[in-house]
Amino acid sequence: MERVHITTKSKRYPLYLGMNCIEQLDDILREMQPAPSSILIISDEAVAAFHLQHVLQIISNERLVHSYVVPSGEKEKSFENYYAIQTYALEIGLDRNSVILALGGGMVGDLSGFVAATFMRGIRFIQIPTTLLAHDSAVGGKVAVNHPLGKNMIGAFHQPEAVIYNTAFLDTLPEAEWRSGFAEVMKHALIRDEAFYTWLRKEIPTLSELRGDKLLYALKVAIGVKAAIVAEDETETGVRAYLNFGHTLGHAVESTMGYGVITHGDAVAIGMRFAILISEYIYKKELHAAELSQWFFQYGYPRLPAELDTERLIKKMKQDKKAYSGSIRMVLLKDIGEVEMVTVPDETVRLVLEEFRKREGLS
Known part of the structure; x- marks a missing residue:
């Protein structure tokens, strides 16, 4: 497993890269301060079918974990899904010590990151990319949703706490x-x-x-x-x-x-x-x-x-x-x-x- 440090003006965080580095997730969550009060995993239908249960099994305190699955496809990086996830986050009682896990490709990472950037004016999130494309979008903290008049036109800069790039997930890619x-x-x-x-x-x-x-x-x-x-x-x-x-x-x-x-x-x-x-x-x-x-x-x-x-x-x-x-x-x-x-x-x-x-x- 490789560990790369991503350094920006606002934050320094680790990127884990390797075949089974997803196994680091529970340790990462345990070491976070303050401790996560709850966790929301955001994924899409295609990724969730392959990987959501695996990720859920890694997290030791499952009673704190919720999940929200959106349809697959770039068109789902929309204000409508952004608003629906914000509503769900409020309904389940996420707070400022909660953590969002973005489990998916670039669409899920961008959408989840924008939810995290704006929920209660910003909470922590972790990128768990599952596509080759997301090696780019998961690093650097650019998060957004699309608008019919332009791609990624509504968004923010919000750096993750960590990136876990489990390359075994790529085996399911078409x-x-x-x-x-x-x-x-x-x-x-x-x-x-x-x-x-x-x-x-x-x-x-x-x-x-x-x-x-x-x-x-x-x-x-x-x-x-x-x-x-x-x-x-x-x-x-x-x-x-x-x-x-x-x-x-x-x-x-x-x-x-x-x-x-x-x-x-x-x-x-x-x-x-x-x-x-x-x-x-x-x-x-x-x-x-x-x-x-x-x-x-x-x-x-x-x-x-x-x-x-x-x-x-x-x-x-x-x-x-x-x-x-x-x-x-x-x-x-x-x-x-x-x-x-x-x-x-x-x-x-x-x-x-x-x-x-x-x-x-x-x-």
Whole structure:
């Protein structure tokens, strides 16, 4: 088992990484001060079916434990579910010494964290990610719900007490979820770690290779990239925005198609390929966009959906959290391992989107 310390300006907390590190949960709860007065486990239907009973059996004082299960899918990261969980928390008598356990993928972690951040103005919570994608979302304390006009637009910064990344939970993931999560692993390599990028190209030719020691290594390095950036900029006033590489178009694709129609990772993969192409245009530099696109395609990432027209996507991109005074701001790739935030004129976005559509075979 690996133990990584996540350090931010507001808090330092451990991340446990390993095949059976979920067994640490009861000890973590016992050591918390003040002692938890009660525990609420929030999960979704798919994850709960596989893992909820296992987690319940680990916690020694079961009389203090409650659970709330939401339907599965990104569209469930909604204000309606947020409100329903808050109501349930009040009904069962959670108080300021209670602890929330987020058992699930990124949707559950974000939703649970936002509940914790706002219940009685903030209570403790623990992230227990169950997907590859959540190696990114479970670290750093960004919690939120979606709005029809934009992804993660209503939220807060609320750091967990701990992250327990039990990699055995990943064994139940379908192929699409492995692919979705791997997109964020690729992102971490592209924005900050050229050596890791080279390792991924060599050692992970297919997603089936991402198992065992290779999985642990990839997660440790990717989480390390995220942790280092969060330590430098907890509340996204500077370099933390670099973690949004690929997300400007990616979030626009998700929002336009409807949450859950395309996975987050598939959308971000489209967004990263577009960001690389527009980076070539802005920097007048060969970044091998075609070759990098083939790297994405070898894992089965999709092309830009044909039904998404340029003007509609630009409108959505202007609603992105990074937008400023109606201008599109994107994280662009200067080189492998080096990115920066750039304000991109609408005409440039439009021009490169049209070129991107041609390369995707859409026009």
